Structures are given as structure tokens and as C-alpha cells.
Amino acid sequence: MSQPEPPSEPAGKEPPGTLDQQGQQDMIQRIGRGIVHSLPPGWQEVSVRYRAVGSYRELAAELIAPNGTGIPVVVTPEVGELFAELRHGMYQPHRGTWVSATYRLSRPASYSVDFNGDHNPDWEQEPPYTEFAAELSLYPRATHNIPAWLAERGGITTPASARSPEQLRRAEVFDGTDAVGRPVTNRGELPPEERDLVLEYLERAPVILAARGYDSDRLDPYGRATVPMTFHTDGSWIWPGAVGYYLRTHELAPQADLVRHIRERDFQLPYVDDEARELAVSVITAKQNS
Structure with missing residues (x-):
């Protein structure tokens, strides 16, 4: 007692x-x-x-x-x-x-x-x-x-996390590749006052999967292995750690829908519970195994 x-x-x-x-x-x-x-x-x-x-x-x-x-x-x-x-x-x-x-x-x-x-x-x-x-x-x-x-x-409203694979959106690092396999993007630059806020959101979101080592930087003329091989989620979106890396290193903005989503959340990460993290992991592993 x-x-x-x-x-x-x-x-x-x-x-x-x-x-x-x-x-x-x-x-x-x-x-x-x-x-x-x-x-x-x-x-x-x-x-x-x-x-x-x-x-x-x-x-x-x-x-x-x-x-x-x-x-x-x-x-x-x-x-x-x-x-x-x-x-x-x-x-x-x-x-x-x-x-x-x-x-x-x-x-x-x-x-x-x-x-x-x-x-x-x-x-x-x-x-x-x-x-x-x-x-x-x-x-x-x-x-x-x-x-x-x-x-x-405590009466705090937090954004709802996805509860099915179909509700989770996945961000792509690039928009595609050209005829010789080089990455292609067609995105505007982030406003200077938003750049660090978006970057903090991307990099501070929970890491749900990580591999040892680093991937090659596809925008680096020498292709140096400096890109983190991780995945993050905020419960609604999943994105590779490369999304934050290319913004920080090459000023490449994330795709427009993800930026809009981050703005709608006022650049504030929600709490991501275990169920949402496990769902995100299942989506990534299913994609990798398909």
C-alpha cells in the first residue's frame, strides 16, 4: 500500500x-x-x-x-x-x-x-x-x-498516427533517374527561415531501422560513402535518412507533400508510439522483400 x-x-x-x-x-x-x-x-x-x-x-x-x-x-x-x-x-x-x-x-x-x-x-x-x-x-x-x-x-491533442500500411506515406529521396541512371529532381528550394526547422524535424524523428556503414552520395562527384542508411517515421510518413542528408549537404528539399505535412504540424514532431514504429518497420521490410 x-x-x-x-x-x-x-x-x-x-x-x-x-x-x-x-x-x-x-x-x-x-x-x-x-x-x-x-x-x-x-x-x-x-x-x-x-x-x-x-x-x-x-x-x-x-x-x-x-x-x-x-x-x-x-x-x-x-x-x-x-x-x-x-x-x-x-x-x-x-x-x-x-x-x-x-x-x-x-x-x-x-x-x-x-x-x-x-x-x-x-x-x-x-x-x-x-x-x-x-x-x-x-x-x-x-x-x-x-x-x-x-x-x-493532460488534454494535449497530438496528431493521430497511421494504423494501417495504406495510411503510411513514404518519401522518396529523388524524383527519378535519367537515361544513364543519374538522379533527377524537380523541386523548389526551401525558404531560408524554414530550412533548419525542416531539417531538425527530419533528423530528430525516431530512427526505426538502421544499417551499418554508409551509402554513396549520388550528388558527390566522387561518390563518397557518407549517406546514412537509416529510416525515420513520424507516424504518418516514412523517409530515408538520406532525405535529411541531401537537404543538409546539398540543399535538396524533400518532396513537396512531405514539406507541406511538416508545415501543417508547425514543425513539431509528435510522440510516436511503439505500434506506429512497428507498423513503419513492417512497411519498409515488406518493400525491401518485394
Whole structure:
């Protein structure tokens, strides 16, 4: 069972994300000491789970018996406060902060801490949806770093991903080839103010397939092998890493429909869930095997 943790304002008076690596380690050590001071004599192993979103918190601890059975134990409220300070201090701009942590201690001096910032914690009691919205206000994330479960509960609308192969569009690097096999394109240049935004979108989208080595640059007079052999997806489109490469290296714009799609999304990558990634992989592998 979790110990009740009353809602509170974000821990500490410092802005979020001010703990450096040493500060984080110091805080983790303080949490460990607080846990140990709460335990009965003769303990051998303990697991403490802290979950938080917005100002909602849950704290649960259990002693681990030799046979693996968990025995609930109460730890001092100070442990919850220290976890809250650590969470606040570990915020990263555009990435957010973690929403659950598991601290394991074993005698004589072994410990580990696991942080989770992407998956919905296994709550003892589902927090009010207002707390998910508060999380995104207190610890803002870039759109592509907002998991679907957090976006849904926080009232954030994210573009829907394709759910069938027919819905996924695939971008081509070139428009075709001429009679001797040289690449042909018939595309306008990107406006200067959009070039870097489009490039960031193309290169930061999740990589779903990658091969070792590099392909030949077909616009390089020497044909040097510098083109990444990767595929990316945003859940609606699939494109080779070469699309971003040729934009960066040769100012070759992606095909017009893909550029239009990126503009419609205001150059913001959505969160791409596992189902969308697996679908994109299946489309690519089916194409390669056909």
C-alpha cells in the first residue's frame, strides 16, 4: 500500500532542473539514508517506489523477504520530500522529468535507482486529470517528448498516427533517374527561415531501422560513402535518412507533400508510439522483400 502524500507545490524554491550530476548524487544518498533510518533492525533488502505527476504523489515501500515476498513498511515522510526535490531538480528543458522512481537497497551497501519518464506509472490510485495537465505546465516537454498517455490525460491533442500500411506515406529521396541512371529532381528550394526547422524535424524523428556503414552520395562527384542508411517515421510518413542528408549537404528539399505535412504540424514532431514504429518497420521490410 502507498503512504498518502498530500498535494503540494513543486519541491524547493529553485527553478526546475538546477541539480547538477553531483547534486543529484548527493540527493540520492540523502534519500538512501532516510530510507535506512526508517527500517526495523535486521532488514536485508528494501524496495521503495515513488510516483508523481503534477503535485500528486504516491510513496510505497516494502521489505523483501529471503523468499521474495514483499512486506509493507512505512518510511519517514522526509523520504517523499527528498524524492520530490530530486524530481524537480532533474527536469530537462523540452524533455520533462521522471514520473516514477524505484530505489532498491540491500545490505551491506548495495543500492540502485531506476527512473521512468516515458511510461504511465502503476498508480495505487489514478491521479486527477488536472494533475497531468499541471505536470506539463510545471515541467514542459516538446511535443515529440510527450507520451500518448500523458498527452491524453493532460488534454494535449497530438496528431493521430497511421494504423494501417495504406495510411503510411513514404518519401522518396529523388524524383527519378535519367537515361544513364543519374538522379533527377524537380523541386523548389526551401525558404531560408524554414530550412533548419525542416531539417531538425527530419533528423530528430525516431530512427526505426538502421544499417551499418554508409551509402554513396549520388550528388558527390566522387561518390563518397557518407549517406546514412537509416529510416525515420513520424507516424504518418516514412523517409530515408538520406532525405535529411541531401537537404543538409546539398540543399535538396524533400518532396513537396512531405514539406507541406511538416508545415501543417508547425514543425513539431509528435510522440510516436511503439505500434506506429512497428507498423513503419513492417512497411519498409515488406518493400525491401518485394
